[in-house]
Amino acid sequence: MIGYFDVRNGCAGDMIAGSLASCVDIGEIKKQLKLIDFPTKYDIEIKQIIKHTGKFHGIKANQFIVKLEEKENDRKYREIVSIFKNSKLNEPAKEKILKVFETLAKAESKVHNECLDKLHFHAVGQTDALVEVAFSILALEQLGINEVFASPVGVSNIAPATMEMISGIPAVFRDIPFEITTPTGIAIIVSLVKSYGDSPPVITTGYGYGTGTIQTEFPNTVLFAYGEPSYQKYEKVGIIETSVDDTNPVIFEYLIETLYQAGALEVCFFNAMTKKSRPLFCIRVLCKPEQKEILSKIIFQQTTTLGIRYREEERLILERKIEKVKTKYGEISIKIGYLSGKPVNIMPEYGDCKKIAAEKNVPVKKIINEALRRAIEEMDENRL
Incomplete structure (x- = not known):
């Protein structure tokens, strides 16, 4: 309350x-x-x-x-x-x-x-x-x-x-x-x-x-x-944005990894068109406000941008809990989102599903579906 x-x-x-x-x-x-x-x-x-x-x-x-x-x-x-x-x-x-x-x-x-x-x-x-x-x-x-x-x-x-x-x-x-x-x-x-x-x-x-x-x-x-x-939780987040039209896209994979390792909450890229019909990449990073300086520094170092925009916004997020379910393929982590104490979102952790799919040589979508089915069963039986 x-x-x-x-x-x-x-x-x-x-x-x-x-x-x-x-x-x-x-x-x-x-x-x-x-x-x-x-x-x-x-x-x-x-x-x-x-x-x-x-x-x-x-x-x-x-x-x-x-x-x-x-x-x-x-x-x-x-x-x-x-x-x-x-x-x-x-x-x-x-x-x-x-x-x-x-x-x-x-x-x-x-x-x-x-x-x-x-x-x-x-x-x-x-x-x-x-x-x-x-x-x-x-x-x-x-x-x-x-x-x-x-x-x-x-x-x-x-x-x-x-x-x-x-x-x-x-x-x-x-x-x-x-x-x-x-x-x-x-x-x-x-x-x-x-x-x-x-x-x-x-x-x-x-x-x-x-x-x-x-x-x-x-x-x-x-x-x-x-x-x-x-909503269950309310917090302030920082939004870092920039646009580049002359950065080699092959570096984006490394840029994304580096930003996440430095603590970015979310990294997104958008395609657009700019002056002289040049293709443009818009980079948007969601972060905690105190991470602004270090993440901006990474973008300046890794791209050709000359300027970065920054603002703060309010984010409404659900209460989250990680549980584990046993499936015929192995144990998989399940992320559950709660609204006012009631579960509204259930999703298997992709990393677990990807790893098991490679080990068992089974399509990853089958692993995801099986984990989701087991999670719903256990929730119906009040075991999650």
Whole structure:
């Protein structure tokens, strides 16, 4: 399950928790929160309001309010660690909550030049902030979210710790005279998010808006949406392309071998016609972005091209698994592609089939067909 936070208009702990509140069984999460010995008694109130602004229609959003029974003093970072370590939550939830506060503590420690053992939290160490973080993590766990993505983060009137935490991630700096992203909010985002910008294609299951208490001229809301990925895997790949009309084609076999040995994911050649009716070869190489330099160098060295085009694209791929089946010709590897956990593609490994065909003096197509037949039989019998 994939989760996505739209935080272009900023984020705070209460806004994130509020956005999640529309998607979960709140009563169940409140039961889990009782497994944590918070230092001060509290009560959670979730108010659904319509956020009106000067330029937009109203947005229905949740205000996540933690009411404390008494005023609190500052709290040491190590005290917060103890609160969650000594709780009865499951270990994965503990680890994620502690990661949020570790992210926050390291930022505060750096900007204030104070070691972690002596570090005191002010507002971010109060029970309401602890509840907001714990609620958010438990909500994501209840939804079964295993990957989190987010938009670039909107920031303004930035606290030093917030500035430290947004270093290295996409941010939009806005000319607004108050803070739209708080240290607690950005600590949650930075600790959970896999990447920023577009999410992988997702079939949306649910969504919710969370908001703060400040009335603004823009919708100071966080949107959280979640759902199943429409493909099993999503990744960025590099595309290297060039065209040659004066390279001897006999070298192409060696070029292909060299590119694959260097890590190319795919190498393709296309025929075309260029100026003066010259035959042209278009070379396209699919690669991991970090392989761009070494693969481009090979093309420059092995061909007559004077220039190479490069771009990055998104690739959607199925989850893959290699199994082995026993046939009357021998054991053959089978590649299986899964979509949403169900097999949709089955193909024998050509290398295995080619080797056996040569050894047995049998047409390779017969080996492929036999391996495919056996694979389907074993899948029908739930043995693959």
